[in-house]
Amino acid sequence: MSFPVQKSDAQWQAELASKQAESVAFQVTRHAATERPFTGKYEAHWADGSYHCICCGAKLFDSDTKFDAGCGWPSFSEAIPGAIQENVDRSHGMVRVETVCAQCGAHLGHVFPDGPQPTGLRYCMNSAALDFEKQD
Numbered sequence: 520m521s522f523p524v525q526k527s528d529a530q531w532q533a534e535l536a537s538k539q540a541e542s543v544a545f546q547v548t549r550h551a552a553t554e555r556p557f558t559g560k561y562e563a564h565w566a567d568g569s570y571h572c573i574c575c576g577a578k579l580f581d582s583d584t585k586f587d588a589g590c591g592w593p594s595f596s597e598a599i600p601g602a603i604q605e606n607v608d609r610s611h612g613m614v615r616v617e618t619v620c621a622q623c624g625a626h627l628g629h630v631f632p633d634g635p636q637p638t639g640l641r642y643c644m645n646s647a648a649l650d651f652e653k654q655d
């Protein structure tokens with residue numbers, strides 16, 4: 520797969536360090552790790568603004584689509600159109616839909632078909648993959 524934004528592991532590590540990303544951010548975004556539930560900084564974060572890819576800064580979600588799914592990870596019912604690419608993920612003996620940043624390929628989390636209407640979707644994201652920008 521090729522994404523518009525390409526960097527080496529070393530470059531991503533430097534990029535994330537410069538943004539003071541969480542220590543798990545590199546493993547999550549570049550190696551599809553999952554942060555432990557109820558540990559992420561955005562899990563219970565309800566300010567108005569937008570959520571961006573921690574790696575490349577692409578806008579992924581508006582705060583008004585964030586909802587409390589009670590699952591321990593920040594959850595959204597709708598993504599910014601075109602911002603996210605979906606891949607079938609057959610790891611861990613399950614079939615899930617992985618979500619990655621369409622610009623840089625960063626692993627963000629998974630999307631499940633059990634979210635609220637009208638989309639019926641639950642984008643279950645890792646806080647460490649997101650960067651919040653407050654609305655003025």
Ligand SMILES: [Zn+2]
Pocket residue numbers: 572573574575576577620621622623624625
């Ligand atoms: Zn990105």
